[in-house]
Amino acid sequence: MNTAELVELAQQLRVDSVRASDAAGSGHPTSSMSAADLMAVLLANHFRYDFERPDHPGNDRFVLSKGHASPLLYAAYKAAGAIDDAELLTFRKQDSRLEGHPTPRRLPWVETATGSLGQGLPVGVGIALAGKRLDHSNYRVWVLCGDSELAEGSVWEAAEHAAYENLDNLTAIFDVNRLGQRGPTRHGHDLDAYARRFQAFGWHTIEVDGHDVDAVDRAYGEAISTTGQPTAIIARTLKGKGVAAVQDREGLHGKPLPEADEAIAELGGPREVRVQVHEPPAARMLHAVRSGHVELPRWDKGDEVATRNAYGQALTALGTGRGDVVALDGEVGDSTRAEFFAKEHPERYFECYIAEQQMVATAVGLATRGWVPYAATFAAFLTRAYDFVRMAAVSGAGLNLVGSHSGVAIGQDGPSQMGLEDLAMMRSVHGSTVLYPCDANQTARLVAAMADCEGIRYLRTSRGESTVIYGPDEEFTVGGSKVLRSSPDDRLTLVAAGVTVPEALAAAEALERDGIRARVIDLYSVKPVDRDTLRRAAEETGCLVTVEDHHEEGGIGDAVLDAFLDGRPVPRLVRLAVRTMPGSASPEEQLRAAGIDAEAIAAAGKLLVEEAVVR
């Protein structure tokens, strides 16, 4: 498109942003208007995309990091012919595909859900990495960011990662409209402030008047021709550009324009500009082998193996059998044992350094391109990326997250390194799967099984060795459990997972010496939970003791409750969990101090049974 056409297109995008927000009675038209020229030039002259084939392997990828500017995105879809005007006006209404913030659950052209600021660029880095290192395709990744969100540290994790990986297929477009939600940003219209920072991080930078379509056009061209480093286009813009009543004014964030009809008139009224978006170049769809034969590692009963080791070995084997499996780690691969995979499959291993947000974002980006990522760090440090996990669930992204060094059982390192909130954190994510194996063979099976689950899947591993109690051919289904000990005379049930399984087994033996038979359930699938087995145990034994190496809220004790929320009678319950703040001590001392070792379990079980008898 030439200059005049681009200007017309940009005005149409503004008009449609105003119209959509006006119809909705909410939304962010002023944030859309600042970026309308940036969007128009990209869409008309540089973006290569087949809207009828969003899975075309040659398609460029666009991420609206400032997700609240969704009216602009939807206006662009309309200009490209992907949606019609009637649909545009369903914006923010129930069941509309056009949500307040875009999500790929509903729209095939959206790569990742945005709306939590500072996430689009990190995910864009992941997509660009896929293009460079896995897909070997020439697609370009374009990320439109706001200026406010540059305060998020995650943006700088992304900046570091992108430059380090020489992602010249990535262009970040910063819509510097100087106004955040509440008022002016730190740097206002000081484009140099942003340019200095990105240059220092190794980016090519271009400062531009974001309302000069020719200058913007040249900037995109320069970005495309820049090699060896990512490009940041830093564009000076005005929020609400084009409508005097709102342009560059505070207090108008996230509100429809007060006088929409007048604004539309001021913008020159509705238009019917239609963009013929460039076709993507021919590209080969890489068919990574999804279902080759996987030869999982095998251990003998009685072997002493840490489940984190089993994770590393199983993942390596899975990677050998399946070409679509990739691994990421936050510079602790020697601890999580992701390094086993790195040694065997270096081309599919992503070192993310100590930047857990970027690690999860990279995994999300790789997943958008069809790869099956396993991302690992200490369970405790996954808390760093919780907002990214939450947003990945909004996206419907398929991620495997692995947290090692869970619980007080890590011993001497102390509470900063102990994952004690991870089960709660992961369980409360929509549609998640939460697994917590107790031995090596179980771990291996679950590592393989989780690849085929939907959504966010979490595997919790342990630092110390544990005795292998299952044979290598034992099968474990997600949503299942294992009854390790049972008799018709059971008077209570001990429910454990991970490191508390051997403790529960020892407690059952101690109780039997006291004449109390106890059932033991290995609840390796914390979510979904095996309701039937728990319900049966409750009916047959009447009493349940849950025991977990986790804080008492949101973990295994709460998970068990899921089995008893259908209004039927509930068994008597006692929950053993970590209630105090641990310090340094040996693993055995920690379990004892927390009251989750065999002795504590046996004591709790005995008391419960005796109380039940008395009453």
Place this chain on the structure above:
Amino acid sequence: MNTAELVELAQQLRVDSVRASDAAGSGHPTSSMSAADLMAVLLANHFRYDFERPDHPGNDRFVLSKGHASPLLYAAYKAAGAIDDAELLTFRKQDSRLEGHPTPRRLPWVETATGSLGQGLPVGVGIALAGKRLDHSNYRVWVLCGDSELAEGSVWEAAEHAAYENLDNLTAIFDVNRLGQRGPTRHGHDLDAYARRFQAFGWHTIEVDGHDVDAVDRAYGEAISTTGQPTAIIARTLKGKGVAAVQDREGLHGKPLPEADEAIAELGGPREVRVQVHEPPAARMLHAVRSGHVELPRWDKGDEVATRNAYGQALTALGTGRGDVVALDGEVGDSTRAEFFAKEHPERYFECYIAEQQMVATAVGLATRGWVPYAATFAAFLTRAYDFVRMAAVSGAGLNLVGSHSGVAIGQDGPSQMGLEDLAMMRSVHGSTVLYPCDANQTARLVAAMADCEGIRYLRTSRGESTVIYGPDEEFTVGGSKVLRSSPDDRLTLVAAGVTVPEALAAAEALERDGIRARVIDLYSVKPVDRDTLRRAAEETGCLVTVEDHHEEGGIGDAVLDAFLDGRPVPRLVRLAVRTMPGSASPEEQLRAAGIDAEAIAAAGKLLVEEAVVR
């Protein structure tokens, strides 16, 4: 100390680091050895601190951001006479004050718990801000960081914040030993790479040989004399410096030295250097009025007020009555209503921009100096700072966190903006308090009450207006609840909080029309939970329905379980919560779609009662 003395001191710190780790059988001596000269020079020549009066208002503040180098810290404490050699050798043993990673719960000289990398500098920024803006004291803040942790985005949030606030009382010392846990860092010994970045962010930078004690001494002097901006001392060091077998070698992170005796000999053997640390300058302890009369806002029953508005007004009133209350916000003060406080008490308001990690870290830093911080953003975006909240709990820090825009009830903005995991996240934090008010008067009372709780306190507010149902003189205790409706004929209990309280009341009325009397409990204190009232309701009505605007895991339904974990009989339970991924819709449509509105509650209650009768 002169050069020779400094060298001797540094060698002693190395020797004691090796000895402590050797005695423990674990720990990070090589990470301690790289920074020994940096620590020696600081301790002997620049740090001003009274170890007998850690609360001295003039004390400098030291933060070991690379908390795993705790042996170095403890060796320094010994050199300063704060601990003796026998205690040094208790390192990492059960009940020792000398944990694997330092925590202020046990050691009075530790400002904040570290061990999750990238947190020390952000908290240091908070302490420096307190010095500049609140304490008006001349203390200096020194933060010793590793190089690996500079990959964390939180470091760059801190870098931005410190420069923007002209924190020339803050010095960051980067121990660039080029080796992370797993291997080389991204930038190795390229000091310029770090200097460029910090300069771009507005810092004064000094590159130095970290083993040249005179050069380090000059660098500290330059940092002290630098005005108007924070200083970063970027020191080239060698991991394991001083022992050839481990110096600058990979694979030795977090391990005691293989031949400790030989290493100690190579370092010149144990010494008995004792440092006379400089006295802090005289300083006035600012006595902010903690307990002035607080005149909370009052609303009449029937008023329509959003609880977020009540938060803003109550916090403002609290700030008027109490001089120690400060407020922070993540650039959404117009939404959380923290802006009310900002207008009235600008000198005690901290705009943190869109950087939630730094917001929480600033709050932690302010709390270390005795201030009572209230930090607010959308509930959804507090997930961004979860690791900081977790670590604040390890510190035992007193923080008030406020999450607005909770649940699907926000309406059109969609899932990215909805706090649906926040209750689970906050409940699972050790020692936390979780509050969720349903009306304005209740909110005001809880805002005031939470200031005097211990640890992490979380208040969940709502976007939309709700009807005031409590009079302004009604009292609400943390750990309590309110029975809003009850009769001797109640056949079930509805347990609600926040936006589901009016829905539960309406459901109870509908049920009564069907001849079923229902008790209604407002469970505004989600943690601790009112066990007695819940237990009594269970015994008297037999059936409980919980209803919450939150995912089903870890929220109010799970919290209720706390009342029934003592082995006594458990009532029949049904939990209503958000089970699907919401899109955009009106608040009313959202509650209906999620199945947590009055109609859904009434239907569930009826079914439960009828099933109970049948069985």
